[in-house]
Amino acid sequence: MKVRREDFPITSDDELRKIYRARVKQRKLISAPPLFFSAVCALIFWIAGYFQQTVFNPRFSNPVLPVLIPIAFFLLTFISGMLMFTDNAEKHLRSAIYITMGQFIVFAAGMYFGLIKNIPFVLMAVCMTLTCGGHILMIVIINDLNALRECPSFPFDNYRRELTRQSGDLRTVTPKAASVDLEALYDKSSELLPKRPQSGYDDDFFQQHDMQYLHYMRNGK
Secondary structure, eight states: OOOOGGGGGGSOHHHHHHHHHHHHHHHHHHHHHHHHHHHHHHHHHHHHHHHHHHTSOTTOOSOSHHHHHHHHHHHHHHHHHHGGGOSOHHHHHHHHHHHHHHHHHHHHHHHHTTOOOHHHHHHHHHHHHHHHHHHHHHHHHHHHHHHHHTSTTTTOOHHHHHHHHHHHHHHHHSOOOOOOOHHHHHHHHHHHSOOOOOOSOOHHHHHHHHHHHHHHHHHOO
8 A cells, every 4th residue: 555645644653664664775776776887887997098098008199088088977977876865855956956967068078079989878878867867766765754754753663662661661670689698697696686684683793692602501601
């Protein structure tokens, strides 16, 4: 079932999470081809131009523009592919228009002066098609991503937060094992022993009375 952008606030988190992941995946799939293609082509033309000027013609008499024009175009294409990761739709559209105009200028200049032929022409045409089509599709994806981020439940992981909260509550109520302080227990044990009843007389009085009684029994006095 297709969910409209205005229905995002009333859609379930599970469905919104699926839509968000799908949009992020679509962005990667759209931006990956122009980025990879332009980077590889720029590297190939740079290596080809280097060997053309050093190995095949050590006097540096070969023209450089037929190599520099494709390299400049592919670098602009790589920058254009990086702009697809912008989250601001207005900024993305404005920058894409400027970069695309630069691509057209470089491409038209190369065609006018006869610097682009055969393979470079095909590669540059493919890159321009990928970037122009990618920017048009990316505007819809960026608007969807921004609308999803504005939802109150974003990033749509309330079920994980609930599990974390419940596990935290369980850890809070779990009784902890109390450690036994043996020294404190030994000190308190003396308080538990029965105490000698207090008779009002001290020990010295009883000992003195016993000595007088033994002396009377022995001496008869």
